[in-house]
Amino acid sequence: MRMRHAAARLAAAAALLVSGCGGPFPQSALDPASDFAWKLQDLFQGIFIWAVVVFVVVEAALLVAIFRFRERRGGPATRVVHGNTLLEISWTLAPALVLMMIAVPTIRTIWEVDRPPVREAIVVEVTGHQWWWEVRYPDLGIFTANELHVPVGETVDVRLTSADVIHSFWLPRLGGKRDALPGHETRLWFTVDSAGTYLGQCAEFCGLSHALMKMRLVAEEPQAFEQWVAGQLEDAVVPDTGLAFTGSQTFVQTGCMACHRVAGTPAQGVLGPDLTHIGSRQTIAAGVLENSPSDMARWLADPQAVKPGAKMVIPELTDEQIEALSAYLDGLR
Amino acid sequence: MAVTGALASDAARAEKSPHRGAYSGGLWSWITTVDHKRIGIMYALSAFFFFLVGGLEALLIRIQLAGPNGTVIDADLYNQLFTMHGTTMVFLAIMPLSAAFFNFIVPLQIGARDVAFPRLNALSFWVFFLGALFLNASFLFGGAPDAGWFGYANLTSSQYSPGIRIDFWVIGLLVLGVSSIAAALNFIVTIINLRCPGMTPMRMPLFTWMTLVTSFLLVMAFPAITVGLVLLMFDRMFGTLFFNPAAGGDVLLWQHLFWIFGHPEVYILLLPALGAVSEIVPVFSRKPLFGYPFVVYSGVLIAFLGFGVWAHHMFSVGLGPIANTVFSAATMLIAIPTGVKIFNWIATMWGGSLRFRTPMLFAIGFIAMFIIGGLSGIMHSSAASDLQQTDTYFVVAHIHYVLFGGVIFALFAALYYWIPKITGRLLHEGLGKIHFWVMLIAFNLTFFPQHFLGLHGMPRRTFTYQEGLGFEAMNLMSTVGSLLLGASTLIFLWNFIRSIRKGEPAGTDPWEAATLEWSISSPPPHYNFRSLPEVHSRDPLWAVDTSDSVPGDDPARPEPHMPSPSYYPVVLALGIVGLAAGGLTQALPVVFLGVAVMLFGIYGWAFEPLER
Numbered sequence: 006m007r008m009r010h011a012a013a014r015l016a017a018a019a020a021l022l023v024s025g026c027g028g029p030f031p032q033s034a035l036d037p038a039s040d041f042a043w044k045l046q047d048l049f050q051g052i053f054i055w056a057v058v059v060f061v062v063v064e065a066a067l068l069v070a071i072f073r074f075r076e077r078r079g080g081p082a083t084r085v086v087h088g089n090t091l092l093e094i095s096w097t098l099a100p101a102l103v104l105m106m107i108a109v110p111t112i113r114t115i116w117e118v119d120r121p122p123v124r125e126a127i128v129v130e131v132t133g134h135q136w137w138w139e140v141r142y143p144d145l146g147i148f149t150a151n152e153l154h155v156p157v158g159e160t161v162d163v164r165l166t167s168a169d170v171i172h173s174f175w176l177p178r179l180g181g182k183r184d185a186l187p188g189h190e191t192r193l194w195f196t197v198d199s200a201g202t203y204l205g206q207c208a209e210f211c212g213l214s215h216a217l218m219k220m221r222l223v224a225e226e227p228q229a230f231e232q233w234v235a236g237q238l239e240d241a242v243v244p245d246t247g248l249a250f251t252g253s254q255t256f257v258q259t260g261c262m263a264c265h266r267v268a269g270t271p272a273q274g275v276l277g278p279d280l281t282h283i284g285s286r287q288t289i290a291a292g293v294l295e296n297s298p299s300d301m302a303r304w305l306a307d308p309q310a311v312k313p314g315a316k317m318v319i320p321e322l323t324d325e326q327i328e329a330l331s332a333y334l335d336g337l338r
Numbered sequence: 339m340a341v342t343g344a345l346a347s348d349a350a351r352a353e354k355s356p357h358r359g360a361y362s363g364g365l366w367s368w369i370t371t372v373d374h375k376r377i378g379i380m381y382a383l384s385a386f387f388f389f390l391v392g393g394l395e396a397l398l399i400r401i402q403l404a405g406p407n408g409t410v411i412d413a414d415l416y417n418q419l420f421t422m423h424g425t426t427m428v429f430l431a432i433m434p435l436s437a438a439f440f441n442f443i444v445p446l447q448i449g450a451r452d453v454a455f456p457r458l459n460a461l462s463f464w465v466f467f468l469g470a471l472f473l474n475a476s477f478l479f480g481g482a483p484d485a486g487w488f489g490y491a492n493l494t495s496s497q498y499s500p501g502i503r504i505d506f507w508v509i510g511l512l513v514l515g516v517s518s519i520a521a522a523l524n525f526i527v528t529i530i531n532l533r534c535p536g537m538t539p540m541r542m543p544l545f546t547w548m549t550l551v552t553s554f555l556l557v558m559a560f561p562a563i564t565v566g567l568v569l570l571m572f573d574r575m576f577g578t579l580f581f582n583p584a585a586g587g588d589v590l591l592w593q594h595l596f597w598i599f600g601h602p603e604v605y606i607l608l609l610p611a612l613g614a615v616s617e618i619v620p621v622f623s624r625k626p627l628f629g630y631p632f633v634v635y636s637g638v639l640i641a642f643l644g645f646g647v648w649a650h651h652m653f654s655v656g657l658g659p660i661a662n663t664v665f666s667a668a669t670m671l672i673a674i675p676t677g678v679k680i681f682n683w684i685a686t687m688w689g690g691s692l693r694f695r696t697p698m699l700f701a702i703g704f705i706a707m708f709i710i711g712g713l714s715g716i717m718h719s720s721a722a723s724d725l726q727q728t729d730t731y732f733v734v735a736h737i738h739y740v741l742f743g744g745v746i747f748a749l750f751a752a753l754y755y756w757i758p759k760i761t762g763r764l765l766h767e768g769l770g771k772i773h774f775w776v777m778l779i780a781f782n783l784t785f786f787p788q789h790f791l792g793l794h795g796m797p798r799r800t801f802t803y804q805e806g807l808g809f810e811a812m813n814l815m816s817t818v819g820s821l822l823l824g825a826s827t828l829i830f831l832w833n834f835i836r837s838i839r840k841g842e843p844a845g846t847d848p849w850e851a852a853t854l855e856w857s858i859s860s861p862p863p864h865y866n867f868r869s870l871p872e873v874h875s876r877d878p879l880w881a882v883d884t885s886d887s888v889p890g891d892d893p894a895r896p897e898p899h900m901p902s903p904s905y906y907p908v909v910l911a912l913g914i915v916g917l918a919a920g921g922l923t924q925a926l927p928v929v930f931l932g933v934a935v936m937l938f939g940i941y942g943w944a945f946e947p948l949e950r
Binding site: 029030033042044046049059070071074083085087096100101107116118135175177181182184189207208210212293313314 | 490587671690692706710713720723729794810
């Protein structure tokens with residue numbers, strides 16, 4: 006593992022050197038953190054090395070030809086050569102051999118990453134929506150959005166579909182992407198190496214705000230994960246005094262409940278994200294805004310200004326209503 | 339022939355062409371022309387115009403992405419621009435620019451006086467041109483198509499894309515398909531039937547060969563997208579449910595149909611470029627093409643294999659390990675004939691006497707950049723590895739190394755090489771070299787960093803990105819590079835306009851080339867060859883001491899009789915686009931008007947007298 010980390014750092018450093026600048030890259034496919042991502046990374050590195058070898062050999066041959074055979078005044082006339090069968094055969098076979106070196110690990114990896122997990126896995130059902138991710142844990146009974154929580158070292162079995170158009174689920178540090186297709190269920194599996202927050206975003210063009218359909222995965226030690234599960238399973242803590250209480254009433258009066266669910270309250274809508282524990286999430290609006298009262302206020306004031314075309318329909322709210330709603334939602338932890 | 343000639347001696351012996359008036363005549367003479375050379379010129383000018391349009395769209399995209407959270411253009415306009423950038427560059431710039439060379443050069447290379455069906459050729463151009471205007475008219479009527487050049491279902495359904503933007507795209511592409519298939523059939527018949535005496539298939543110039551292969555690809559690939567587009571049109575206009583998953587339709591059906599067309603389309607764009615480079619490298623190496631039959635067969639093989647690899651665009655949909663294995667392996671196979679071509683070009687240069695004139699610089703630039711695009715293609719061919727790369731900027735980098743570093747560089751090589759034949763005047767060498775070096779540097783500055791953007795997690799088709807992901811610096815580099823690329827194109831434009839007015843006369847054969855188009859004056863007379871040549875070798879102008887007969891233009895002989903001009907092709911094209919406008923607006927009177935004009939055009943065409 007240590008060796009592989011070193012190799013990955015080396016590759017990342019080389020990439021950085023070549024590309025000149027930038028970084029850090031928290032969403033980089035070159036910084037694997039799961040078994041799935043490591044398999045793809047190892048494969049990619051092998052192919053990359055072959056590509057560099059071929060690049061150097063062929064471009065060098067081209068450069069030699071350019072510098073060695075430039076026209077010279079009074080130089081000898083060119084010898085008329087029409088071809089050479091032996092050469093043709095050898096430079097047909099040489100790439101074929103290199104391709105074999107790439108094809109064998111490729112095919113091995115294709116079958117490895119497509120083999121369903123043998124041990125028990127945590128099933129997460131993810132449904133793409135324009136432009137957010139609905140997340141359900143059917144075995145645990147958890148409903149949430151845009152933020153997956155998983156325990157470190159346990160296999161996660163993600164089952165994907167879409168409620169509208171094609172999306173693609175992609176957490177680069179945890180592995181390759183898999184499309185979420187309406188009318189199909191697709192799957193992918195991975196086991197996260199170490200605790201941390203892993204960023205990702207939709208990778209298939211899905212309309213106006215495709216660029217703003219982000220997600221994240223929080224990998225926790227098993228104990229922390231169990232705490233999170235326990236917290237998510239509880240009904241919402243309904244405030245009975247203060248600004249948050251006013252907010253809870255505003256939530257009902259302004260029609261939020263038509264689309265959003267807050268478990269333990271009359272709000273049982275299913276069209277938008279489940280808000281039972283929205284206060285515990287790191288971001289809002291599918292990863293576009295921080296989960297802070299001020300950003301929440303910005304979102305509630307004009308969702309379409311934050312995310313063009315967002316499907317959230319909201320009446321014009323007064324500043325007081327927005328403040329109260331923000332306080333209510335912030336308290337739903 | 340002398341191998342030591344230089345530009346100066348060319349200019350010295352360049353006689354005043356007797357055909358200076360080759361392109362005279364008013365607008366009407368251009369509208370009614372059936373001369374393959376004039377049609378080729380019209381293709382070239384309109385393709386270059388749309389190349390500039392597509393380039394401007396790309397510049398707006400790059401300016402928006404120069405920094406995080408860009409606000410230069412909004413998401414809606416961005417999506418229109420990247421959709422139209424792809425659609426324009428593929429269908430309205432590269433394909434017609436290739437068609438320009440098919441038209442102008444191929445009949446000359448095979449020693450023919452025109453194409454097999456001159457009026458059909460005019461129809462192909464006018465349908466393309468009017469169809470291109472139709473597609474771009476969408477910008478004026480509620481917005482351009484905005485679902486990507488690949489138009490994945492079901493984002494293109496009327497539920498998720500209401501309005502007529504997608505209708506413009508569907509109908510526009512159907513119209514352009516008519517043009518492509520008509521042109522392809524014309525060139526297949528022309529190349530098979532109109533070759534001059536002695537020009538057996540294995541003596542055809544490589545560019546003619548690749549035109550033939552490309553034409554077969556067009557005829558076989560376009561029906562697949564036509565089926566897809568018709569199904570989509572039915573879904574949108576008549577309420578069918580082919581792509582509606584809620585009603586049992588399947589969104590993946592579109593992807594299969596589109597990519598069965600879409601991957602051969604890549605070779606439709608690429609093969610003419612490979613053909614042009616296979617002409618230019620030998621001429622400027624002063625050596626025949628190395629391994630001619632291998633270069634021909636590898637082109638045929640690339641085209642053939644190109645039909646069996648479409649699902650490599652779909653590795654992330656989860657087709658399963660068997661399909662992924664098969665399509666990975668098939669895709670890797672394509673690297674072999676592609677590699678063979680590259681080795682043969684290098685072997686052609688090897689032992690030659692290289693002249694680094696502008697066409698050669700662009701041809702070598704093409705080889706160098708195309709190697710990089712090919713190698714990143716190998717990375718994608720690995721289905722598992724591609725799961726990280728597909729739909730990221732890595733792919734954007736890859737396709738631009740193939741289609742810009744590859745095809746556009748090769749087409750500029752072809753422009754510098756053949757414009758003297760077309761206009762009779764040489765482009766300026768110094769400006770050409772500046773153009774080459776600025777473009778080479780700018781191209782790499784624009785697209786090389788995009789490989790790393792993709793690997794570091796930046797998806798493509800995103801109208802913005804947020805700070806903190808490390809994307810800022812490389813995007814800025816890319817934007818600076820793209821502005822420089824735009825500037826390099828202006829250098830070419832200036833060079834071209836300047837050459838028309840005061841370029842050095844090209845003479846018959848400024849490059850001391852080998853193929854038949856260089857045996858007649860520049861620009862060629864409207865009948866091309868007064869007496870048909872007879873060839874006995876692949877490089878007839880390099881082997882005049884053998885039995886090849888390249889008679890040149892003997893004024894003592896009578897001028898050959900050429901087909902009369904006809905306005906029916908443009909009438910028929912107007913009818914077709916009228917019908918398209920009727921379909922778009924769903925206004926029956928417009929439909930009937932379009933059909934009536936079409937019928938008039940077809941009737942007049944069929945009974946047009948041969949002589950006027």
